[in-house]
Amino acid sequence: MSEHEHEAQKASIVVFSGDMDKVMGAFIIATTAAASGIETTMFFTFWGLQALKKKVPTGRTLFERMLSMFLRDIDSIGPSKLNMGGLGRWMFKKMMKQHEVATLPELRQMAIDLGVKLLACQMSMDVMGIRREDLIDEVTDVVGAATYVAEANQSHITLFI
Numbered sequence: 001m002s003e004h005e006h007e008a009q010k011a012s013i014v015v016f017s018g019d020m021d022k023v024m025g026a027f028i029i030a031t032t033a034a035a036s037g038i039e040t041t042m043f044f045t046f047w048g049l050q051a052l053k054k055k056v057p058t059g060r061t062l063f064e065r066m067l068s069m070f071l072r073d074i075d076s077i078g079p080s081k082l083n084m085g086g087l088g089r090w091m092f093k094k095m096m097k098q099h100e101v102a103t104l105p106e107l108r109q110m111a112i113d114l115g116v117k118l119l120a121c122q123m124s125m126d127v128m129g130i131r132r133e134d135l136i137d138e139v140t141d142v143v144g145a146a147t148y149v150a151e152a153n154q155s156h157i158t159l160f161i
Contacts, residue, residue: 009038011157014148018047018072019080020089020104026161027051027107033157034114041155042111043148045121048161049128050077051108052120052135064129071128074104112138119143119151 011033015026026042034040044052055073059065072078082088096103102110111118117140125131125142132142141147152158 009157010041010151010155011038012041012043012148012152012155012159014152014158014160015042015044015048015051016046017080017161018050018077020077020092021079021081022161023048023051023074023077024104024107026159027104027111029159029161030116031107031110031114034111034116038157040111040114041117041119041148041151043119043121043143043151045124046128049120049124049130049135050074051104052118052139053130054134054136056134058131058134059129061129067128071130074108077104108136117141117151119148121145121148 011030013026013030015023017023026048030040030042050072051074053071053073055076057065057068058071059068076089078089079092082091093103118138120135120139120142122142122144132139135142
């Protein structure tokens with residue numbers, strides 16, 4: 001066996017988007033990698049933080065509270081296309097249920113159960129007025145970009161979604 005084959009395989013995924021379909025794709029890839037024995041890390045930044053956010057209002061300043069009106073939790077985010085004021089989200093959820101596709105909260109729980117590291121971006125949280133207590137308890141850590149870059153540098157698979 002080569003030296004590379006003895007190393008643990010790693011995957012890292014940046015979740016930048018808060019769109020339902022993109023977050024779903026990120027969790028499907030992460031859970032598949034983790035189930036395949038690949039050590040997997042997801043780094044949630046800007047709108048992607050919605051996948052880790054509890055269903056609570058955020059923000060202390062006027063601008064942060066205004067932004068909070070657009071920050072959703074994982075079950076409330078809509079698709080990147082055809083959202084139609086929430087109708088698209090409802091339609092996609094119905095279609096996913098008909099085809100027995102896991103919901104976003106179920107996929108997130110699968111990732112947690114499979115040991116996927118869920119990292120939240122400190123800078124994005126600061127800018128958007130999101131506190132650690134606004135995130136689900138299962139978040140592995142709140143870190144800066146340098147920590148994620150070090151993680152990605154050791155990864156065999158690196159994705160930006």
